[in-house]
Amino acid sequence: MTAQVITLTSGKGGVGKTTAVANLATALAMDGKRVVCMDGDIGLRNLDVVMGLENRIVYDIVDVIEGRCKLKQAMIRDKKLPEMYLIPAAQTRDKNAVSPSDMMRICNDLKPDFDFVIIDSPAGIERGFRNAIAPADKVLVVTNPEVSAVRDADRVVGILEAEEKGSPLLILNRLNPTLVKNNDMLSAEDVLDLLGIQLLGIVPEDENVVIGSNKGAPVVTDAKSRAGQAFRNIAKRLQGQDVPLMNLESQGGLWSAIQRLTGRK
Amino acid sequence: MNFFTRKKSASSAKERLQLVLVHDRTDLTPAQLEALKDDLLKAISKYIEIDPEAVQIGLERDGREQKLVADIPLRAVTRNRAG
Ligand SMILES: Nc1ncnc2c1ncn2[C@@H]1O[C@H](COP(=O)(O)OP(=O)(O)OP(=O)(O)O)[C@@H](O)[C@H]1O
Ligand SMILES: [Mg+2]
Numbered sequence: 001m002t003a004q005v006i007t008l009t010s011g012k013g014g015v016g017k018t019t020a021v022a023n024l025a026t027a028l029a030m031d032g033k034r035v036v037c038m039d040g041d042i043g044l045r046n047l048d049v050v051m052g053l054e055n056r057i058v059y060d061i062v063d064v065i066e067g068r069c070k071l072k073q074a075m076i077r078d079k080k081l082p083e084m085y086l087i088p089a090a091q092t093r094d095k096n097a098v099s100p101s102d103m104m105r106i107c108n109d110l111k112p113d114f115d116f117v118i119i120d121s122p123a124g125i126e127r128g129f130r131n132a133i134a135p136a137d138k139v140l141v142v143t144n145p146e147v148s149a150v151r152d153a154d155r156v157v158g159i160l161e162a163e164e165k166g167s168p169l170l171i172l173n174r175l176n177p178t179l180v181k182n183n184d185m186l187s188a189e190d191v192l193d194l195l196g197i198q199l200l201g202i203v204p205e206d207e208n209v210v211i212g213s214n215k216g217a218p219v220v221t222d223a224k225s226r227a228g229q230a231f232r233n234i235a236k237r238l239q240g241q242d243v244p245l246m247n248l249e250s251q252g253g254l255w256s257a258i259q260r261l262t263g264r265k
Numbered sequence: 266m267n268f269f270t271r272k273k274s275a276s277s278a279k280e281r282l283q284l285v286l287v288h289d290r291t292d293l294t295p296a297q298l299e300a301l302k303d304d305l306l307k308a309i310s311k312y313i314e315i316d317p318e319a320v321q322i323g324l325e326r327d328g329r330e331q332k333l334v335a336d337i338p339l340r341a342v343t344r345n346r347a348g
Contacts, residue, residue, distance in 0.1 A: 147278050147285075154286050161329070183273030190279050194286060196329040 001034070003114035005107050006238065007136035008171070011152030013123030015144045016173035019209060020231070021120040022050040022218040027235030029084035030220065033115040036075060038106070039089035040132035041122040042098055048088050052216020053078065062090035062097045064106065071109055095127040100134030107135035116238070125159060133160065139168040140200060145175055145186040154195055169200035171234065176205045177248040201234035203227050204248050287324045291331050298324065305335070314340040 008017045008024075018041075025037040038061065039047035048054040059074040064087075071087075078084040087106075090097060103119075110117050121132030133139055139160055143153040153170075160168050172188055179185035186194075188202050206227035212219035219228040220235075229246060236243045288294060293301070302322045309315055321336040 147282055150282055151285055151289065154289060157329070158290060167329075180275070183275045186275055186278050186282075190275065194279070194282050196326070 001112060001115060003036075003107075003111045003117045005111070005117045005119065005135050005137045006140060007040075007119040007121055007132050007138075008140045008142055009121035009129060009132060009156055010123060010142045010149070011125060011156040012143070012149045015142050015149050016171075016203070017123075017142050018046045018050050018120050019213065019218075020140070020142055020171055020173065020203070021047060021118050023220045023228070023231035024235050024238065025084055025116070025118050026051075026081065026218045027220040027232045028116050028238065029078070029081040030232075031235060031239065032083070033239070034083045034113065035116045035118065036085040036087060036110055036114050037118040037120065038087045039120050040103075040128055041120060042089045042093055042095045042128060043091065044122065045089040045091045047120050048076075048086060049216060050213050051078070051086055051218065053086050053088075054216075057088050060088045060090040061106070062093050065098060065102045071106065095122070095131065098128075098131050100131050103131050104135045125156060129156075133163070133165060136165065139165055140171055141168045141195075141197070142171045142173055143191065143195075144173055145180070145188075145191055150186065150191055150194055157195060157197055167197055170195060170197050171201055171203065172199070173203045174205045175202050175248065200237055201230055202245060202248065203230040203234075283326070287326060287331060290329075291324060293324070309337065316340055
């Protein structure tokens, strides 16, 4: 077994990288894959709470790098999925405590034992971003259908190309089908045309994402959620399966109107 | 803004992004692009007569590639011109 290392990055902050990492890792583990995710946001640790693992942290990635513990000791096993692990970021250190070569070394140590290593990059294009992309076999750029997010995504795509990381794949997050229909939000086609990269998946705006992160249970574990379905589909595509894009319109339109009328959720 | 004539915001977003991305990718500000156009026209005018009004020079996108595209109609030569 040799893991594929996948980094999620975005340029702009708050577009859904951590959400996507937690959900894709969980969906892959639900499909029986061995997965480890790494929080690359040193000083602003987040992936642990989104995954509901914050109470179990003893060591973090900087402890591994500085030799205070073994790599295995910093790997937190998920509560429900025994084949999923988290390596948390250090909370009280800054990004300079980690270098790109540290990241490469840790990933090389993980590779033989896993199918996927998934890295959550911090926002921006500085050290933390450089650390996160260094070991990546594949980079996924997360963006929202908004002017500033797309602009920053384009910067990141340009840097990845200049660094010869290959062309990244796009995850378009928080698409609101109703707004798109009313021509008040950039469509997936618009964003793809602007960025000139390939699409991996579209995740709709979905309140269940917030509910899931409140509970520390990524939304892929909610069988009914649209965003959960979208992330499960993306996880399948990462495993090489050809899964068609879901029809985002059906739910946003008539069906949800009926549900609202009848008072069902 | 009048509700009935309001352009839907998605098209503004797309148009604005098209411009911004071209300048971001080429690291050329709109002012620099104007200066480039002026210099180009001056250089060309040294050799052939052109109609500055009809000239179109701009950056275009082709996937992730940028192109400087110039459309410069030439003025018909009037041979019996004085001078
Ligand atoms: N599809 C979605 N629908 C609704 N809310 C979402 C969706 N995706 C993300 N969010 C919400 O957006 C917020 C930001 O998400 P997240 O923390 O994953 O972004 P990020 O890119 O990791 O941010 P940062 O750059 O700060 O690390 C969170 O509150 C999250 O719950
Ligand atoms: Mg984050």
